Amino acid sequence: MIPKRFEYFCPTSLQEAISLLGTYGEEAKLLAGGQSLLSLLKLRVADPKYLIDLGRIAELAYIREPGACDAAARTDGPEGEIAIGALTTYAAIKGSRLLQGRCPLLPQTAAVVGDVQVRNRGTLGGSLAHADPAGDMPAAVLALRAELKAVGPSGERWIRAEEFFLGTFATALRPDEILTEIRVPVLKAEKAVYLKAARRPSDFALVGVAVCLKLGRDQACEEVAIGVTGVTEKPYRATGVEGRLRGRRLEPKAIEDAASAITLGVEVSESIHASQGYRSHLARVYASRALQAAR
Amino acid sequence: MHRIAVRINGKAYGHEVEPRLLLVHYIREKARLTGTHVGCDTGNCGACTTLLNGQPVKSCLMLAVQANGAELTTIEGLAGNGLHQIQEAFLDKFAVQCGYCTPGMILSAYALLKANPKPEEGEIREAIEGNLCMCTGYQQIVDAIGHAARTMRMSGSR
Ligand SMILES: Cc1cc2nc3c(=O)[nH]c(=O)nc-3n(C[C@H](O)[C@H](O)[C@H](O)COP(=O)(O)OP(=O)(O)OC[C@H]3O[C@@H](n4cnc5c(N)ncnc54)[C@H](O)[C@@H]3O)c2cc1C
Ligand code: FES
Ligand code: FES
Numbered sequence: 001m002i003p004k005r006f007e008y009f010c011p012t013s014l015q016e017a018i019s020l021l022g023t024y025g026e027e028a029k030l031l032a033g034g035q036s037l038l039s040l041l042k043l044r045v046a047d048p049k050y051l052i053d054l055g056r057i058a059e060l061a062y063i064r065e066p067g068a069c070d071a072a073a074r075t076d077g078p079e080g081e082i083a084i085g086a087l088t089t090y091a092a093i094k095g096s097r098l099l100q101g102r103c104p105l106l107p108q109t110a111a112v113v114g115d116v117q118v119r120n121r122g123t124l125g126g127s128l129a130h131a132d133p134a135g136d137m138p139a140a141v142l143a144l145r146a147e148l149k150a151v152g153p154s155g156e157r158w159i160r161a162e163e164f165f166l167g168t169f170a171t172a173l174r175p176d177e178i179l180t181e182i183r184v185p186v187l188k189a190e191k192a193v194y195l196k197a198a199r200r201p202s203d204f205a206l207v208g209v210a211v212c213l214k215l216g217r218d219q220a221c222e223e224v225a226i227g228v229t230g231v232t233e234k235p236y237r238a239t240g241v242e243g244r245l246r247g248r249r250l251e252p253k254a255i256e257d258a259a260s261a262i263t264l265g266v267e268v269s270e271s272i273h274a275s276q277g278y279r280s281h282l283a284r285v286y287a288s289r290a291l292q293a294a295r
Numbered sequence: 296m297h298r299i300a301v302r303i304n305g306k307a308y309g310h311e312v313e314p315r316l317l318l319v320h321y322i323r324e325k326a327r328l329t330g331t332h333v334g335c336d337t338g339n340c341g342a343c344t345t346l347l348n349g350q351p352v353k354s355c356l357m358l359a360v361q362a363n364g365a366e367l368t369t370i371e372g373l374a375g376n377g378l379h380q381i382q383e384a385f386l387d388k389f390a391v392q393c394g395y396c397t398p399g400m401i402l403s404a405y406a407l408l409k410a411n412p413k414p415e416e417g418e419i420r421e422a423i424e425g426n427l428c429m430c431t432g433y434q435q436i437v438d439a440i441g442h443a444a445r446t447m448r449m450s451g452s453r
Contacts, residue, residue, distance in 0.1 A: 201424055
């Protein structure tokens with residue numbers, strides 16, 4: 001399969017990329033790792049006139065220590081953040097000592113995306129901007145309550161993960177914006193887990209549940225955020241489950257009760273691999289297991 | 296058209312290419328190295344696996360222009376005087392049937408053994424997760440890679 005003809009640009013700075021995107025607007029497409037876009041181009045589902053390759057913008061691939069970030073983006077929540085450039089590959093995230101030590105949920109999640117080859121090319125920014133309804137990283141950034149930085153011709157703005165995913169392949173990014181950075185908290189008292197149900201190890205999730213949990217006194221749940229993927233048209237926060245957990249001791253019964261709210265208010269997807277009923281069941285079971293594991 | 300320059304198996308290549316040209320087609324049709332196969336053409340099978348600056352990638356999911364300036368290794372680059380030890384191991388352990396997946400499998404194994412000369416079975420299986428084989432059932436391939444690891448360690452080669 002061969003993509004349609006397009007004009008190709010490979011800017012070496014973010015500024016250059018933004019001005020190209022400003023010039024060509026909706027007729028242009030950004031290329032990051034290409035692990036989703038190349039297939040879309042080949043199937044001609046996407047047929048941009050202009051392709052802007054971000055792959056040579058070295059300033060967009062980094063994982064930075066807390067403190068090395070400029071003015072903190074978040075106003076509440078845990079202190080200390082790690083900044084990750086949008087072009088950082090899954091392989092770099094999986095192998096990052098810094099993340100393994102301070103925010104292990106991200107490397108743990110990156111490790112179960114696709115296969116070695118996909119992880120060598122695919123990027124965190126690309127996976128979030130692509131917003132596949134079964135993407136793994138979206139669940140993790142939701143549970144981490146990450147902040148996403150979008151830069152466009154009129155400057156930069158921060159978008160909270162839970163406001164980023166709008167629908168299947170649809171995000172809060174404007175057509176002239178580039179996702180440049182993802183900020184995640186340093187996990188201290190929190191424990192975090194991502195569990196994925198897939199038919200084979202390198203497949204997309206039938207259901208994926210990411211949990212970030214902080215226990216207080218008496219082992220009661222002080223704070224919890226749960227990101228869910230694969231279940232409906234977009235990755236989402238399971239606020240129904242979170243609400244039932246806050247303030248409660250996480251006995252098995254309490255976990256089961258809360259997990260049963262995981263599909264509350266969402267239209268559960270159906271496919272040849274999982275009926276609505278089966279997928280809902282998986283979601284409940286994986287939510288329970290993830291909570292048990294994070295406890 | 297875009298001018299690209301790459302090194303494949305240590306040799307320099309330069310061509311004017313259309314930006315839409317896939318890397319796998321560049322390797323096969325411009326550089327004329329047909330050991331890199333096209334299986335699924337959708338990024339799933341790994342038959343087109345190539346090492347890009349030492350790391351396995353699926354060359355059907357890349358444009359040739361994205362590889363501009365890169366160092367590529369294809370299956371043709373492994374044998375020196377005689378077959379590479381991984382290739383020998385695939386023969387010894389009957390890890391080749393139709394051979395379609397073999398170049399990709401061997402390159403994934405090669406990248407694994409360079410980074411990790413003494414892999415556990417689980418690590419071998421993870422390394423070839425992106426390479427599908429319709430024939431062997433994988434066990435012989437996993438055995439061959441383990442065997443290659445041992446012979447390479449014994450001879451101190453890479
Ligand atoms: C065999 C295979 C298995 C896979 N398995 C999984 C899996 O198990 N789990 C999973 O989550 N994913 C899986 N994927 C998809 C993979 O995660 C993709 O890498 C990811 O979805 C896209 O990231 P990318 O960097 O490759 O982006 P690209 O494919 O280059 O781009 C994707 C989209 O995002 C846009 N975009 C990219 N970067 C930016 C940016 N910085 N700002 C704004 N827009 C941007 C592009 O314009 C495009 O529309 C798999 C892919 C393959 C081929
Ligand atoms: S031909 Fe590239 S992955 Fe199958
Ligand atoms: S030997 Fe035939 S596909 Fe692997």
